[in-house]
Amino acid sequence: MARLHKNRDWLKARIDEGLTNEEIGILAGVTFTVISKTRSKFGLQANPLDIVARRHGIIDTRYRNRKWLEQQYTEKPTSAIGKECGVADTTIARWLHKHKIPIHSETYWDRDRLYRSEEWLRQKYCVEGLTLIEMGKLAASSAMIIRKWMIRLGVPVKSRGDRMQERWLAGKPTCVNPGQPTTLENRVAGALTAFDIGFVPQFSPVGTESVYDFFVEPDCLIEVQGKHWHKDDKSKKRDKRKKVWAVDNGFRFFEINEDEMNGIDWIVRLCRWLV
Secondary structure, three states: OOOHHHOHHHHHHHHHOOOOHHHHHHHHOOOHHHHHHHHHHHOOOOOOHHHHHHHOOOOOOHHHOHHHHHHHHOOOOHHHHHHHHOOOHHHHHHHHHHOOOOOOOOOHHHOOOHHHOHHHHHHHHHHOOOOHHHHHHHOOOOHHHHHHHHHHOOOOOOOHHHHHHHHHHOOOOOOOOOOOOOHHHHHHHHHHHHOOOOOEEEEOOOOOOOOEEEEEOOOEEEEEEOOOOOOOHHHHHHHHHHHHHHHHOOOEEEEEEHHHHHOOHHHHHHHHHHO
């Protein structure tokens, strides 16, 4: 039996009906790639996505009306218009160009954003003490954008050390990534807890961007040196800088290497050091 898709008239009729390559392939009993190759061989164009989508009732073509599109574009960006019509934002952009409707800049749609208000930024950051991430969620934006506008508007941005210290003093979590401590850090935390020693994990003191694994009042900083994260030269130089900074700024510094954590001697040494 002759293959249906090899008949140019039959194939053209199916394309004119708005069928996709996949749908035509099902009717002809072949794959969509075969239909695509045969269509190209016959010089037939595939249906544009908007024709196929309209056939399935998932888009409308109001964006082709200049007056309607111009009105919509004053209220919402191309992505929102495209979503409403069931087409890509690039399709909307193409019709804006075709209708000779001026294209807005990327910042046009941010004109009503909360983070563009210096008063709002100072209220949330300086008075209410929210973090950049928390402010970003309130403004439907990101912490990076919030920080950029704070700098632009002259609102002072605190260092991570200052923020960590304030959150700790306020009794708020100070962990950089509290959900994923390493196995070695869990062992140290377990030992401190067993001996009823209070601690703050992932602590960043005022005056530095460095983060130490544990802080124990009044002046103890503890670092756990696992082989995986502290084996290369760059990590070793960073660890040395952290130790020098801690000692120079009046902290007591305790370091635990992974190799010594097989036994219990490190626990005894840690407890004696803390006492």
